[in-house]
Amino acid sequence: MSADKEPGFITADTQLATLRQVMARYGSRGADVLAGNDPAAAEPSRQTSGGSPQTTEGPYYIQHGEGSEFRKDISEGRPGVPLRLSITALGPDGAPAEGAVVDVWHCDALGYYSGHLAHDPDTFPTVDDSGHVPPSDESRFLRGQQTTSAGGTAEFASIYPGWYFTRSIHIHLKVSVEGEERYTGQVYLPEEYNEAVSKVAPYNEHTTLERLRNEDDLVYRSAGGPDLLMSVEPVAPGDVAAGLAASFTVSLPSAPSA
Numbered sequence: 001m002s003a004d005k006e007p008g009f010i011t012a013d014t015q016l017a018t019l020r021q022v023m024a025r026y027g028s029r030g031a032d033v034l035a036g037n038d039p040a041a042a043e044p045s046r047q048t049s050g051g052s053p054q055t056t057e058g059p060y061y062i063q064h065g066e067g068s069e070f071r072k073d074i075s076e077g078r079p080g081v082p083l084r085l086s087i088t089a090l091g092p093d094g095a096p097a098e099g100a101v102v103d104v105w106h107c108d109a110l111g112y113y114s115g116h117l118a119h120d121p122d123t124f125p126t127v128d129d130s131g132h133v134p135p136s137d138e139s140r141f142l143r144g145q146q147t148t149s150a151g152g153t154a155e156f157a158s159i160y161p162g163w164y165f166t167r168s169i170h171i172h173l174k175v176s177v178e179g180e181e182r183y184t185g186q187v188y189l190p191e192e193y194n195e196a197v198s199k200v201a202p203y204n205e206h207t208t209l210e211r212l213r214n215e216d217d218l219v220y221r222s223a224g225g226p227d228l229l230m231s232v233e234p235v236a237p238g239d240v241a242a243g244l245a246a247s248f249t250v251s252l253p254s255a256p257s258a
Contacts, residue, residue, distance in 0.1 A: 002098045003229075006208040008207070009075070010209045010217065012210045013211075015166045015212055016212075018166055018208070019218050022218075023218070029173060031032045038164055050254055051251045052183065052185060052250050052251045053185065053221070053223045053224035054184055054185045054229055054253075055095055055219055059125045059170055060105070060107075060133060061132060062140070062143065067138075071251060073157040073158075074141065074157065074158050075159050076140075076142070077106050078142060079108075079159070079201075080108065080159030080202065081109075081159060081241055081243060082158075082160075082235070082244070083157075083160045083245075083246055084157060084244070084245040085104065086154075086156075086245070087154050087173060087248055087249075088151070088248070088250070089102065089249075089252055090248070090249060090250065090251050090252065091177075092104075096148070096151050096153075097252060098150050098152060100148045100152070100175050100182075101145055101147055101173050101175070102145065102154035102176075103144075103146060104143070104171060104172065104173045105144075105172050106171040107160075108142060108160065109160070109206070110202075110205065111162045111165075112138040112229060113227070114141040115139055117134055117136060117137050119136065121163075121164035121165060121209070122209045124165055124166065141194060151184070155209050160189070160193075160197050162203055163205060163211045163212060165209060166211045167212060168213060168214045168217035168220060169211070170219075171172050171188075173187060173250070175252060177252065182253065183252055185250070186219060186220075187230050188217075188228055190215055190229055190244065192232075192239065193232050193239060206220040216231075223248045230246040230248045231247050232244055232246045234243070
């Protein structure tokens with residue numbers, strides 16, 4: 001974070017106060033509310049039999065169009081630290097889930113989601129009845145899908161995400177098998193790398209909002225956060241700006257519950 005803070009700089013303490021207010025108002029539904037579900041119709045995270053911890057898809061999910069979403073490079077030239085993203089899906093028996101569709105999306109270096117460029121990432125989102133922020137534009141950077149290989153792995157070329165109001169740095173993902181959605185979750189990056197990346201351009205230009213650490217993120221804490229941390233390695237030792245490689249293995253549940 002740059003030492004030069006903008007007037008009205010929003011501290012982590014201010015964001016945590018907002019989190020406490022939401023929890024006081026909504027109780028056990030607080031994590032869902034903060035993840036983007038409509039407070040009037042918030043549902044708990046989907047219950048499944050086994051598998052990696054799941055949570056809501058959040059307010060910035062956009063249903064894909066007809067085929068254009070299948071791509072490995074989702075960066076679209078967006079500035080930021082290059083990120084080689086590898087997601088491996090394992091079936092309930094522990095075997096690679098070949099042919100599964102992995103869907104990923106995340107914000108850019110300054111906290112903006114594509115399709116929602118009208119929304120200020122330093123503010124709490126206003127969602128519609130479906131629990132989503134209605135799209136404001138046609139941009140679709142940092143969103144895409146890939147089909148897993150025989151080893152159960154899907155790879156993407158992206159950039160390291162930034163941060164936004166009340167959330168630590170994270171990546172959203174879904175995994176579908178034979179057209180059935182089997183996993184919806186959010187995975188996180190280690191604080192060691194979050195801190196290092198936040199000091200380089202363009203991340204250090206986000207001088208209006210203090211970055212929230214993983215342990216202060218309500219969704220991280222309520223959804224088994226340590227089990228959702230990605231493994232990260234630098235592409236060039238000692239040079240974070242040159243790029244990072246992040247990987248995560250998703251264990252799919254035996255089946256969604258009714």
